[in-house]
Amino acid sequence: MYFVAKVKEDECAKYNCKQCVLFCPEPNCINFLEKKSTAWVWPDKCKGCEICVYVCSDLLKRNCIEMVMVQAGD
Amino acid sequence: MVEQKVVDPDYLILEAPRERKFITGSQAFAEAIKRANVDIAIAYPITPQSETMHLVGDLWAQGYVKDYYRAEEEYGAMSAIAGAVRGGARAFSATSGPGLLRGLEAIVSWPGHRIPAVLGVMTRVVNAPLSIQPDNVEIAYLLHSGLIVFHAENQQDVFDFTLAGFPISEKVDVYLPVVVATEGFFVTHAKGYVELPPEDMKLPPRDPYKAPVPPTDCEIPPARIQRDAPVQKSNFMSYLIHAVWQQEVWSANERARKWINHYLGGLIEVVNPKAEVFIVASGCAAAQGREAQRYAEMEGLNVGLVKVRSIRPFPTQELREVLKDAKAIIVPEHNIVGWLCKEVKAVIPNGDRVVEGPRVYGGMTLPVELIMDEIYKVLGIKKEKKTLV
Amino acid sequence: MKRYNIRIAGVGGQGVVTSAHILGNAMSAAGKYATLVPFFGSEKRMAPVEAYVRVSDQPIYEVGEVVYPNVIMIYHPQVITHGKSYTMPFYTGLKEGGMVIINSDVDIIPDEDRKVLEELDARIFYIPATQIARDIAGTELATNMAMIGLFFGITKLVSLEHIEKALIERFLGGTFVASGGTTALDSAIEKKFKKKQELLAKNMEVIKYTIRMAEENAWCEEEEEKIAT
């Protein structure tokens, strides 16, 4: 049981900003889907540091990423 | 610089005509490097090694060696050798006593990193108080890390071991560093006759792709190369990985035997194989032992000599075979700990036959007379001596 | 041929190590065998210096200092009178029937030591080497040449041409020149070379003189087969 980041895609799609992708420490973890203009998280790779949340909420005041609980093997 | 043509190692080392020169041990190292097609030599000053690396520096200035520099210190020099060899170059360095110990962390990591290089070691005292005299206790520090260790008796050995060191170390089933140790001053600064093959011939260049590990040169897969994996038991590693890695280093050391036999004519040399009493010795002690054997023969005593050329791999089977009927085995040494004697005792079933010594240390000479005394003792001969000590 | 294990004792500045090299080179030039070992210290003027040479017509395996010599050459009287030697007393380790060559015009061996030497059956030769050097070469720096000359005069191990070859190798050969050289470099070397040649000729004169000296005094050894221990 642990937290991973989850992008609220509809919210995210409004901005086309990509900033969370650029500040994540993990490779290939937050990716960007150009077609929908939204970021998305590969949950297997997320270590739950919340830096993306800081970028989206604290810096940009957009609140498009939330931390959600997943079960091991989810 | 003489124009050199590449010849087969077997030809250069075993067949090419040789010419006799009267040169120092340091010059013998340099003559070997001149014919070894060395890419890079890295030096750091220390007595008595310096002269060798001066001469190798001159070889660079003349064009025989492609790159050369004076490193910051031995740890840096030995690390840079590891870098150059990973990059596919053929490399040489040399050191002595305290310098060897300073570089030791890097040197003993070469076998595990599979670094085929040749390192000259001109022995001198390593323990305090400081001294620059020939005492080979430092070889003991080299015996347990997988390095191939040769111990040269004289200038000829220095040349032969160093030149053959390159093809032996670069064999795919070996791929380990070769140390050519010899006594400082006694060999490096003394002159002796050396039979040299022509200087217009050299070894083929190193082929880093004929190797058990890929060179780090971005020319060969895998891209994700992990030659130096920090392997230990962990959640993503087998508990066996480090163990089998060590086994691989020592297996490679074992596999070197056949190449040592091929290029150096055996891990040991035997004089008078039917002897009653044997002197077993390496390096300069073997030279003294050779003289003692001759003196004994003149006096009608049945004494033989076993010169140990290769300390690692150690000639276990060979010694057992030669010494099986020996009444006594005398092991003269140039150090206080008697590392060769320990090795010999470990392979001779009845340790009582092995005479510990004579030993000299701290730079003292090992007079032949001291070995003769031991020979008389084990044969029960009483001698009246008029010589004054 | 007899094996000569030679210990040379002198003081810094006398060319002890140089003469060891020349002894070795001369033997090599004659197609015989020699090994040499200088004493490894930082030799300073007037400090004790030793060098060791082994010569034979058989291969020599032994290395290191000569602990038990059968030839001792004393280049400076102070080695005996002031004890300027690493091996004290000066005859330490001398074998039976050996020889001692001393650079002195007067007898300087104390009675007690003489007794020991007599017991060992040692031959003692005095030679005013420094005086000879000064008279003939005009410099006391050729003392070592006088000593070598006498040794070869007594032992007849090599001929004059071999000695000359050894001198040439020591004084003129083996200089490393990195890359060909320019004209300026060449002329500098030439000048140096000329001076060296003069030096060489003078040294040869000294050597010839002392060889003759050995002959005139009938010091020469008989060639004999003897176990070299």
Place this chain on the structure above:
Amino acid sequence: MAEEKVIKPGPAGYIPQPASFLGVDTPPPGKALLYGEVVDEEIAMREAAKAMLTRRNPTIFPGPLVLWGYNTSAIEKAKAVLELAMEIPNCRIIPMPDYRPKYPKINPEAEINPNHPNLTILHNKIEACIFVGVHCHYANLSLRMIRAGTNCFTIALCAEMGHEDAMVSLRDVHADDIRRFRDVVVEMRKELGIEWEPKMPPENPSLPKEEWTNVSPLDFGEYAYLLLPRKGEIVEESE
């Protein structure tokens, strides 16, 4: 040959002695090793072929020197390996693309790693395998670990001097020699009366089932987005 085979399939124990400590050395040119003994290549090839044809889950482990087409001889060798694989009934190919200790853990169905080759062997119950195109150092590490902890029959097709810790080791093996070995396999198969229509082994199970080759590299994000299970998404077919 001694009655007791020197190097036989394991498990040899917690930390067995490497073959070279037991006196086994690499074979001389033109010869091969079979159970640690020097034999003619033909004999060794036949024994290897028999093992691949009769033991459970025969698998080829190609190393980087076969997997990556870095020169013509590697490409040729790769081709020969595939030709060989086609002739071995129900053979699988599990690659060793590199040698790094892989974090957090390999997928044992998708690859083999020299730091824990036993995982792949044990997971897939492989009882006969061929190493080809692996650098000797890593092949030796793997062969030793496999002999220590599994009952797998190991065969090394070495381009250099061979491997003492394999049950069968051939040396100086290049594309032509692999094809020679393939012919021995075919011959042996006929001798054993095994029916088999040559076909390619199944593809790597880690690969997405979709046809991905026509996706533009620039679309990686989009492509992965379509294929990766996301939170709350139900995936019908999983690996």
Place this chain on the structure above:
Amino acid sequence: MGLEYVKIAPGFERYMPRDYVDLVKMGQFGRQVDVMDLGQFKELVEDHPMCAGCYMAYFIRIFYASLPNPEDTIVLGTAGCARLALSQAAVPFIYGNYGDTNAVASGLKRALTIRFPDKHKDVVVIAGDGGLMDIGFGMTMHSWFRREKFTTIMVDNEVYGNTGGQESGMSPKGVQLKMAPKGKQFDKINAVELAQTAGCVYVARISPTNPKRIAKVIRRAILAARHFGPTFIHAYTSCNIEYSIPTREVLADARNREKKDFKFYEWMTDEVKEYFEEMEKKEVKA
């Protein structure tokens, strides 16, 4: 050769594991990626065991995305946290003894220059403050004195993170750490000034707050090392464990430090400056 060794042998595309296929088809090899396109290509670095929210891991991620020629680059690391990620990248990596990076790199770069006189093989050292400024100090300095043509990147977390949080020469004065129970007694070493004095031709100090700028600095450091001499980047890469920074605030901390003692600083010799100006002119034209 370069690119050839990262091409899958024909026929084996269907036998390679997924991540390798992705790497070749959708990775950086053979094309110039823009760091701003991260998240839309397969990165060189794979999953690694560095801590959650580690900004050293972040810096390394950006580093790999910034390489001008990953297929001809060799990275050297040393004991410490960084190697955990460096060893998981699709770029050859050398891991020697502690602190030996700059000596190994010297030998390696010279060997590659001997063997491939007509090719650029980029050698990059990424090591921590302990490896470069403490135990390997002499080798770091001398590689610069000798003007060895490779890049040194110091990922400075101001602590020995991997061994459990001991004081390093780069820890700020007064900070209480293991082996500094009364707080560090002397100032942080001024690495940037040392590098300038020691002969580096390009020197930068950076806090990882701006990926575009990190990428530019890394590219410049590598290109300058190719042609002119040693280059050095001092990067602040906080240790959120030993300095107790909540992971969510790691970026905030980096921004904060940037305002204080990690102000962006870039210095280069006139020769290097001229070279970059030339290059930029050409790029604009193209």
